[in-house]
Amino acid sequence: xxxxxxxxxxxxxxxxxxxxxxxxxxxxxxxxxxxxxxxxxxxxxxxxxxxxxxxxxxxxxxxxxxxxxxxxxxxxxxxxxxxxxxxxxxxxxxxxxxxxxxxxxxxxxxxxxxxxxxxxxxxxxxxxxxxxxxxxxxxxxxxxxxxxxxxxxxxxxxxxxxxxxxxxxxxxxxxxxxxxxxxxxxxxxxxxxxxxxxxxxxxxxxxxxxxxxxxxxxxxxxxxxxxxxxxxxxxxxxxxxxxxxxxxxxxxxxxxxxxxxxxxxxxxxxxxxxxxxxxxxxxxxxxxxxxxxxxxxxxx
Numbered sequence: 207x208x209x210x211x212x213x214x215x216x217x218x219x220x221x222x223x224x225x226x227x228x229x230x231x232x233x234x235x236x237x238x239x240x241x242x243x244x245x246x247x248x249x250x251x252x253x254x255x256x257x258x259x260x261x262x263x264x265x266x267x268x269x270x271x272x273x274x275x276x277x278x279x280x281x282x283x284x285x286x287x288x289x290x291x292x293x294x295x296x297x298x299x300x301x302x303x304x305x306x307x308x309x310x311x312x313x314x315x316x317x318x319x320x321x322x323x324x325x326x327x328x329x330x331x332x333x334x335x336x337x338x339x340x341x342x343x344x345x346x347x348x349x350x351x352x353x354x355x356x357x358x359x360x361x362x363x364x365x366x367x368x369x370x371x372x373x374x375x376x377x378x379x380x381x382x383x384x385x386x387x388x389x390x391x392x393x394x395x396x397x398x399x400x401x402x403x404x405x406x407x408x409x410x411x412x413x414x415x416x417x418x419x420x421x422x423x424x425x426x427x428x429x430x431x432x433x434x435x436x437x438x439x440x441x442x443x444x445x446x447x448x449x450x451x452x453x454x455x456x457x458x459x460x461x462x463x464x465x466x467x468x469x470x471x472x473x474x475x476x477x478x479x480x481x482x483x484x485x486x487x488x489x490x491x492x493x494x495x496x497x498x499x500x501x502x503x504x505x506x
Contacts, residue, residue: 214241216271218238219271221333222262230333249270251266252266282342283367296320300334300338301348303330305453306476318493331408336479348477350451350476351415353376354472359477370479371479372477373476373501380464380467381447382449384441384445387447394467396469405420409430409431442462450464452464
């Protein structure tokens with residue numbers, strides 16, 4: 207049995223959709239469907255139930271995925287053996303789209319230029335950052351998430367033999383909107399009003415997680431984008447809004463306003479993720495110290 211089937215099942219389970227999982231896995235939806243069908247034929251039982259609301263694990267599927275996760279962890283541990291003990295002196299980070307993460311990294315590079323080692327710093331979606339660490343494309347991941355679901359990422363880290371380190375905890379939420387948007391005249395925004403606005407968010411995040419927390423019944427009114435430039439363009443030119451973690455550095459954009467969100471059920475937190483046996487090099491340690499310092503200095 208090919209271990210890639212295990213990854214397919216886990217991705218579909220996390221997304222709740224074969225189509226969205228196919229986008230993240232970067233394979234076609236028909237090929238993914240055929241792979242799952244072949245797997246179920248090989249196993250002799252159904253892993254998923256197909257419903258109008260999406261795909262859900264069967265009772266057998268729940269047992270299968272627990273074993274699959276353990277097997278993948280052990281396979282990655284074996285592959286990680288040379289990776290963990292190789293002397294790496296550069297920074298290797300895959301992170302979620304973030305003005306703070308990127309700006310801090312660029313400031314760090316100016317003050318601490320690397321002459322002999324090329325740093326690696328990639329922005330992508332939440333799910334992909336974690337896969338980048340598990341699959342050894344990058345040594346560390348930086349991401350943020352809603353506080354209500356942070357426990358799920360602790361469980362994820364434990365399942366995959368990873369270490370989760372807090373960078374910033376329980377930060378307030380803000381609504382990012384254009385200065386030309388009618389909302390710009392408000393002093394604050396009610397959390398419960400968010401589903402009423404034209405909303406934009408990054409693709410390759412945990413869709414159901416964001417939708418449920420923000421109160422959206424479906425994602426038909428949401429525009430998905432893949433980078434920060436597209437996000438800002440849509441906000442400043444097409445009157446979309448989005449929710450972000452309150453930041454400490456300069457404003458997101460001179461053309462935008464950051465409105466406090468009140469009566470939210472929780473805030474956001476930022477975390478660092480790496481293999482539990484990995485020890486950061488001196489350059490990485492210095493960068494993470496500076497990143498933590500940035501988040502510890504409230505400039506509001």
